[in-house]
Amino acid sequence: MIEVAQLARDEGIVLRTQDHAETDRIAVVLTPNHGRLDLLAKGARRMEQAAGAALDVLNVVKIIYYRRRSGLHLLKEVELVRTFPGIRSDLDRATTALGGIEWALALIPTEAPDERVHRLTVEFLTALDAGHPPRVLALGYVLRLLAVAGHRPHLDGCLSCGAQDGLTWSPERGGLLCRPCGGSGEAVSPRVWRTLGAIARLPLPALARLRVEETDLERGEALVRGFREAQLRR
Numbered sequence: 001m002i003e004v005a006q007l008a009r010d011e012g013i014v015l016r017t018q019d020h021a022e023t024d025r026i027a028v029v030l031t032p033n034h035g036r037l038d039l040l041a042k043g044a045r046r047m048e049q050a051a052g053a054a055l056d057v058l059n060v061v062k063i064i065y066y067r068r069r070s071g072l073h074l075l076k077e078v079e080l081v082r083t084f085p086g087i088r089s090d091l092d093r094a095t096t097a098l099g100g101i102e103w104a105l106a107l108i109p110t111e112a113p114d115e116r117v118h119r120l121t122v123e124f125l126t127a128l129d130a131g132h133p134p135r136v137l138a139l140g141y142v143l144r145l146l147a148v149a150g151h152r153p154h155l156d157g158c159l160s161c162g163a164q165d166g167l168t169w170s171p172e173r174g175g176l177l178c179r180p181c182g183g184s185g186e187a188v189s190p191r192v193w194r195t196l197g198a199i200a201r202l203p204l205p206a207l208a209r210l211r212v213e214e215t216d217l218e219r220g221e222a223l224v225r226g227f228r229e230a231q232l233r234r
């Protein structure tokens with residue numbers, strides 16, 4: 001049976017590109033309406049500068065493509081809509097952006113439309129581009145991605161009884177747990193978990209106003225990494 005591919009239009013963020021065969025490129029584009037799309041751009045590496053360069057990572061592009069029921073969709077046209085020059089020109093921001101995108105690629109399934117993930121990612125890149133503190137922003141982005149993916153860590157007291165004291169980090173149970181409720185992991189100081197809670201709650205653009213101590217930030221990053229690893233093992 002011959003499959004009749006349907007022509008579709010979208011706009012999204014290029015999350016990853018990779019060379020394919022002699023002249024092709026595969027691009028992963030995050031769209032609001034169709035989620036994460038894996039697209040085959042035939043002859044992309046031979047294309048004129050404008051079209052080829054539009055597919056660079058972190059660019060916002062308009063795309064026209066043939067939807068296929070299985071495998072890669074076929075990219076027909078691509079047009080550059082927006083770049084983030086403030087990210088490109090700063091190694092720290094660029095590294096942070098790519099680190100965030102790696103989390104997104106790991107957490108977002110293909111072909112699962114979720115407008116929130118797209119909106120969050122645009123917010124994250126826009127704030128980073130504007131020069132907001134990268135690490136707090138990245139932590140806020142990752143905590144939201146985890147929540148959208150169904151792995152929101154409990155950061156508001158003990159997850160079992162609500163206690164506010166003597167809390168430990170129990171990633172395999174879902175977040176903070178007090179010792180009487182069986183928490184046996186490493187202790188988390190109130191300042192650290194309240195900071196993490198605020199980062200998880202505040203809108204990403206508002207995080208620039210949050211004052212976070214360097215040591216608390218490092219601790220928070222380590223807790224979230226541990227949480228993610230525990231979720232992956234489940």
Ligand SMILES: [Zn+2]
Nearest residue numbers: 158161178181
């Ligand atoms: Zn408890």
